[in-house]
Amino acid sequence: MSGGWKRGALGLALVLPPLLVLAFLVILPAITAVVATLTPAPDATSTSRFVNYAEVLGTRILRTDIAFTVVVTLIAVAVVFCLSYPLALYLRFTKTRVAALLGVLFMVPLFVPVVIASFAMITFLVGHGLVSTVLYRLGIVQFPSLVYNATGIVLTQVWVNIPFAVLILGAGLQAIDDSLIEGARDVGAGSLRTFFSVILPLNATSTMITLTLQFIGVFGSFTIPYLVGGNAPQMLGVTMTNYLTQYLRRTESVTMAVIAFIIASVVGVIYVASVSRRERRA
Amino acid sequence: MRRTAWGRAVTVAVGVTLVAFLIGATGPTAGAQNPTTLNVYINGDTNIFDLWNKTLLPAFTKHYPQYRANFVPLLHGEGSQGVFDKILAAKQAGRPTDVDLWETQPSFVAQGAPQGLWVKLTNSLIPNLSRVPAQKLEAEDYYGMPYRGSSVVIAYNSAFVKNPPTTLDDLLAWIKANPGKFTYCDPNTGGSGQAFIVAVVYKFAQMAQYTGSAYDPKAESAWDPAWQLLKSLNSSMYNNGFHPNGNVAVLQLLSQQNVYIAPVWSDMGTDYLKRGLLPKTVRLEQITPPLFGGDSTVTAPLGSAHLEGTFTLLNWLLTPEAQQMVINAVSGYPGVDWKYMPDSVRRQFADVAKPYAPLPNAKYLADILRLWHEQVAGGG
Numbered sequence: 001m002s003g004g005w006k007r008g009a010l011g012l013a014l015v016l017p018p019l020l021v022l023a024f025l026v027i028l029p030a031i032t033a034v035v036a037t038l039t040p041a042p043d044a045t046s047t048s049r050f051v052n053y054a055e056v057l058g059t060r061i062l063r064t065d066i067a068f069t070v071v072v073t074l075i076a077v078a079v080v081f082c083l084s085y086p087l088a089l090y091l092r093f094t095k096t097r098v099a100a101l102l103g104v105l106f107m108v109p110l111f112v113p114v115v116i117a118s119f120a121m122i123t124f125l126v127g128h129g130l131v132s133t134v135l136y137r138l139g140i141v142q143f144p145s146l147v148y149n150a151t152g153i154v155l156t157q158v159w160v161n162i163p164f165a166v167l168i169l170g171a172g173l174q175a176i177d178d179s180l181i182e183g184a185r186d187v188g189a190g191s192l193r194t195f196f197s198v199i200l201p202l203n204a205t206s207t208m209i210t211l212t213l214q215f216i217g218v219f220g221s222f223t224i225p226y227l228v229g230g231n232a233p234q235m236l237g238v239t240m241t242n243y244l245t246q247y248l249r250r251t252e253s254v255t256m257a258v259i260a261f262i263i264a265s266v267v268g269v270i271y272v273a274s275v276s277r278r279e280r281r282a
Numbered sequence: 283m284r285r286t287a288w289g290r291a292v293t294v295a296v297g298v299t300l301v302a303f304l305i306g307a308t309g310p311t312a313g314a315q316n317p318t319t320l321n322v323y324i325n326g327d328t329n330i331f332d333l334w335n336k337t338l339l340p341a342f343t344k345h346y347p348q349y350r351a352n353f354v355p356l357l358h359g360e361g362s363q364g365v366f367d368k369i370l371a372a373k374q375a376g377r378p379t380d381v382d383l384w385e386t387q388p389s390f391v392a393q394g395a396p397q398g399l400w401v402k403l404t405n406s407l408i409p410n411l412s413r414v415p416a417q418k419l420e421a422e423d424y425y426g427m428p429y430r431g432s433s434v435v436i437a438y439n440s441a442f443v444k445n446p447p448t449t450l451d452d453l454l455a456w457i458k459a460n461p462g463k464f465t466y467c468d469p470n471t472g473g474s475g476q477a478f479i480v481a482v483v484y485k486f487a488q489m490a491q492y493t494g495s496a497y498d499p500k501a502e503s504a505w506d507p508a509w510q511l512l513k514s515l516n517s518s519m520y521n522n523g524f525h526p527n528g529n530v531a532v533l534q535l536l537s538q539q540n541v542y543i544a545p546v547w548s549d550m551g552t553d554y555l556k557r558g559l560l561p562k563t564v565r566l567e568q569i570t571p572p573l574f575g576g577d578s579t580v581t582a583p584l585g586s587a588h589l590e591g592t593f594t595l596l597n598w599l600l601t602p603e604a605q606q607m608v609i610n611a612v613s614g615y616p617g618v619d620w621k622y623m624p625d626s627v628r629r630q631f632a633d634v635a636k637p638y639a640p641l642p643n644a645k646y647l648a649d650i651l652r653l654w655h656e657q658v659a660g661g662g
Contacts, residue, residue: 061660127521128538148524231468231525232659245363246470247652248389248645 030261037255052255061232062252066259068233072150072225073218076157080214083158084165089199091166092173110163118227121156122147152228153235157218165210172206173199208274215267220260236260317343317350320382320591325359326578327472327529329550330385333611341607342598349591358471358528359387366390369399369583378587383595385580389644391425392495400425401582407593410600413618418577426579429599430614432549433568433575433638434477437533441563442542449570450481454511456543458518463542465520465535468659469651472529477573478545479654480642483508484571492642502649509657516658525659536560545573548634552613568636575638577617 040051048054056062091103109117124130125147135143146152176199184194200207222237229235234242236256243253324334331353339351356362365381372379384390394400403424405411411419411427418428436453438446442463447453457464467475483492487504516523520541526532529550535541537560546566554560580599582592598604602623605616609627615635616623628635641647 059656061656064660127540145521145524148521148526227527231523232655242470242655243652245359246648248648249652 033254034258037251037258041251052251053259056252056255056259062239062256064233065236065239066256066263068150069219069236069260070263072153072235073215075150076154076161076218077211077214079154079158080161080165081211084162084169084210087162088166088169088173089195091170106166107163109160112160114160114223115227117160118156118224121152121159121228125152125155147228149230153225156224156228157221160224161214161217165214168206168210168213169203172203176202205274205277209271212267212271212274216264216271219264219267317348318588318591319350319352320588320595321352321354321380322595323354323356323365323381323384323386325356325362325384325386327358327550329553329612330578331355331357333608337607337611338599338604341604342595345598346594349594356386362386362390366394369394369585370397372585373397373399377585379583379585380587381583382586382588382592383580383582385578387644388422388426388579388641389648391422391579391581392644395423395425399583399585401584401589401592403427403582403596408597408600410597410618413600413622415619418617421577422579422581426577426581427596427599428577428579428617429604430549430608430612430617431575431577432547432614433634434474434545434573435548435551435566435568435634436543436573437536437546437551437560437564437566438543439536439539439561439564441561442539446543446565446567447569448567450485453543453569454482454515457515460542461518462520464518464544465532465541466525466545467528467532468525469654471527472532474529474532474545474547474550475525476647476651477575477639479508479512479658480647480650481571481573481639482512483642483650484639486511489639492646493640495643497643497645499649502646502653505650505653509653512654512658533560536564548575548631549612549614552631552634553611556613566634568634568638572636572638574641576641578614 037052038049040047040049044051046054087102087106091099091106112120122129126132127145129147131146132143144151146155180198180202181194184198189197220237221235222241225235226238226241229238240253240256240260243249243256322334322339324330335353335355339353343349343351356365365384365386369379369381369384391400401407403411403419408427414428418431419426436446440446443456447456466478469475469479483505486507487501491501519525520535526535529547532541532544533546533550533554536544536546537554539561548566551560551564551566555562555564555566580596582589582596586592600618605618605623606627608614609616609623615631616627620628620635642650
């Protein structure tokens with residue numbers, strides 16, 4: 001009896017600090033922020049509860065920034081996914097030395113701070129950088145600018161995010177029993193058929209986790225769009241910071257944060273659903 | 283099994299507590315013997331960080347070994363809101379703040395003044411303050427101590443620009459006549475870009491209306507022609523109107539001869555020329571009407587637990603020795619009156635040390651930045 005009580009108390013004591021941090025540093029400020037955005041300023045044009053939202057969404061450049069953020073995020077996640085999946089498959093099913101070496105190499109970006117990665121990408125992609133020089137030598141003189149725009153943001157995000165995606169996808173692939181794949185082969189399924197009918201469905205959960213976590217990570221990023229992005233449109237992380245620190249417009253900034261939160265929470269729901277589905281199955 | 287896990291947890295907890303006690307117990311005694319550490323928070327670009335970290339603070343602690351300095355850089359002012367909130371929160375909680383000196387933008391000094399966050403500087407607290415021209419101190423109501431100044435000037439490459447524009451209108455005409463050879467940094471990332479757009483705003487609006495402390499958003503409709511003009515310049519800018527991030531990026535474009543004319547800070551431009559980072563053919567000049575400039579000030583939070591140390595540092599900053607260091611390291615204008623500086627220094631700055639335009643007040647400047655983003659960069 002007393003052992004059970006002690007274990008319960010220990011469990012509670014271990015859970016309490018993060019719970020308190022969550023309550024006081026995340027949930028409470030979030031609620032205050034939402035309440036603040038629903039309170040019209042004294043000199044506001046309308047007394048509607050949603051006047052702050054109407055103002056933010058009524059500003060053309062902010063609408064553009066929100067759309068830009070969503071589109072850049074979707075493209076970055078799609079590219080990361082398309083590049084990581086084959087790599088994860090290769091690392092899972094190839095047992096050669098080259099594969100082992102690649103397995104170490106692809107991890108490198110995980111250990112490079114984002115700021116350094118961003119500056120490296122700028123040096124690599126700018127007008128007189130390596131990529132431009134190579135293209136120029138190949139006779140391609142006219143090409144769109146690769147940095148200080150959406151292209152630069154996507155390329156840097158891809159470089160930074162591939163290792164994490166490969167890790168999660170790879171972990172899912174490891175969990176698939178070899179006998180299932182051999183079974184599929186035995187009944188005559190080719191590689192593609194095995195992939196689409198066995199591997200992809202069995203790895204659905206880690207696929208969803210990868211996609212949703214990558215989406216939220218890229219969507220909320222600041223450093224990469226700040227350093228590699230252009231003047232306008234900008235991603236929400238940069239816009240919110242500018243509204244808060246440069247334009248001294250706290251309410252607009254918080255309103256944008258709530259809008260960003262709503263968008264991210266839709267993705268969050270998908271994440272929670274896929275994780276809990278896996279746990280039910282386990 | 284359960285028993286052992288519980289036992290191990292207890293051992294770890296006891297161990298951690300013991301270590302914490304030991305650290306806590308040695309803390310105060312060790313502090314009494316050691317020098318007082320001053321936390322110096324500095325907003326700025328990397329050149330200003332080097333000035334403090336490599337030059338001023340080591341020299342200060344050498345003179346005054348009873349102090350040690352902990353340097354906290356805030357690149358381009360990132361994190362300033364957090365520093366301000368921290369000082370304010372400490373004041374509201376009636377506790378000392380760990381910020382002993384802060385170099386920040388005027389908007390934060392203005393925001394904190396009515397709440398009594400800063401020390402009001404006087405000659406009796408800082409004897410050397412008497413060398414600073416009074417109007418420089420009045421600009422921030424004696425809450426900020428100017429220790430270096432600079433203004434934005436025009437840098438041009440005389441190898442390509444034979445007849446440099448001397449007025450703003452000449453410059454605007456030159457930009458349209460020489461597409462792709464001018465740029466200014468995104469005003470959200472550097473003062474040299476701000477100075478250029480503010481000069482264009484002043485061209486169409488009464489400057490005096492925006493530099494005082496009064497604020498009326500309705501007065502901003504007068505700026506519309508300025509946005510139209512700046513937008514029309516975008517197609518004649520370097521890289522089709524992409525504005526580089528920060529003052530340094532503009533200097534790099536000048537040094538690679540990608541652009542021939544650009545607004546730069548006088549101190550950064552002089553410094554780059556001195557270090558050979560710009561082609562020798564690059565010259566600096568002030569145009570008419572002049573671009574803005576100002577003094578960089580440091581502010582002492584009233585809640586600092588080491589005010590005596592802060593005052594010692596402030597007083598030392600205004601000595602000829604420290605002021606000469608500022609000029610040598612970042613080619614700034616001195617905070618003290620020019621007459622306290624040697625002749626050689628006054629000659630060196632003859633081309634650029636001309637009157638400069640005042641900055642708009644913090645609220646108008648914030649709106650100028652926002653409207654530039656909406657109307658010019660966003661193409662509104």
